[in-house]
Amino acid sequence: xxxxxxxxxxxxxxxxxxxxxxxxxxxxxxxxxxxxxxxxxxxxxxxxxxxxxxxxxxxxxxxxxxxxxxxxxxxxxxxxxxxxxxxxxxxxxxxxxxxxxxxxxxxxxxxxxxxxxxxxxxxxxxxxxxxxxxxxxxxxxxxxxxxxxxx
Amino acid sequence: xxxxxxxxxxxxxxxxxxxxxxxxxxxxxxxxxxxxxxxxxxxxxxxxxxxxxxxxxxxxxxxxxxxxxxxxxxxxxxxxxxxxxxxxxxxxxxxxxxxxxxxxxxxxxxxxxxxxxxxx
Numbered sequence: 001x002x003x004x005x006x007x008x009x010x011x012x013x014x015x016x017x018x019x020x021x022x023x024x025x026x027x028x029x030x031x032x033x034x035x036x037x038x039x040x041x042x043x044x045x046x047x048x049x050x051x052x053x054x055x056x057x058x059x060x061x062x063x064x065x066x067x068x069x070x071x072x073x074x075x076x077x078x079x080x081x082x083x084x085x086x087x088x089x090x091x092x093x094x095x096x097x098x099x100x101x102x103x104x105x106x107x108x109x110x111x112x113x114x115x116x117x118x119x120x121x122x123x124x125x126x127x128x129x130x131x132x133x134x135x136x137x138x139x140x141x142x143x144x145x146x147x148x149x150x151x
Numbered sequence: 152x153x154x155x156x157x158x159x160x161x162x163x164x165x166x167x168x169x170x171x172x173x174x175x176x177x178x179x180x181x182x183x184x185x186x187x188x189x190x191x192x193x194x195x196x197x198x199x200x201x202x203x204x205x206x207x208x209x210x211x212x213x214x215x216x217x218x219x220x221x222x223x224x225x226x227x228x229x230x231x232x233x234x235x236x237x238x239x240x241x242x243x244x245x246x247x248x249x250x251x252x253x254x255x256x257x258x259x260x261x262x263x264x265x266x267x268x269x270x271x
Binding site: 029030031032033034037039041043071073075077079125127128129130131132133135137 | 195197198199200201202203204205206207208209243262264265267
């Protein structure tokens with residue numbers, strides 16, 4: 001059994017946990033307390049294929065290309081929350097896009113296969129709590145081959 | 152208006168809930184002013200994408216007549232250090248709350264933030 005989607009998401013959690021100063025790294029946890037900050041939360045991403053327009057006689061179980069777009073949220077409270085988020089974002093992007101296991105073993109980018117990892121962008125929100133609160137939502141796209149017979 | 156809300160409403164509230172506090176205004180060379188406040192800290196949650204981050208919004212009420220009587224205008228309180236219940240905070244914002252007898256007889260809600268340590 002090989003489930004690339006699960007392998008990507010599980011590895012993403014391991015990668016964000018290595019970001020310096022991150023106190024909490026969780027997956028799909030929507031209830032975070034201030035004691036856990038700075039926190040990184042990996043949200044399972046939507047998946048898309050182009051198969052809706054494929055009306056060929058191709059067998060249903062043949063491999064197809066999937067694009068998954070997980071979201072990673074980084075939350076922090078600090079007087080200089082903007083600078084903190086910028087630093088955490090930098091480490092996040094660098095670690096996800098350069099992670100050897102994600103690129104070479106799971107998604108198989110470049111000479112390892114036809115997969116791809118792309119940083120799509122981020123959005124920020126701020127507000128006041130005990131101190132200045134900020135959250136950064138970053139989206140990545142993972143293109144990989146879905147092999148139904150391997151599932 | 153015949154009803155004196157300061158005597159009938161605010162005096163009992165502050166007598167029961169109020170605690171002594173010191174207010175140190177910015178640009179006053181550390182001069183402390185004794186006032187009475189009551190804690191209004193409440194739970195607060197903000198969204199972080201699909202997640203919700205829970206914390207508190209520290210705040211405290213004070214009476215505008217007491218501040219005025221001690222020569223303090225609300226606008227002077229921004230950036231002041233407010234110490235009560237064993238903790239010190241920075242006043243980051245001031246929200247006036249009027250009384251039926253008029254704004255000058257009402258309260259001010261000090262919105263507070265944690266003091267950042269400067270010792271490294």
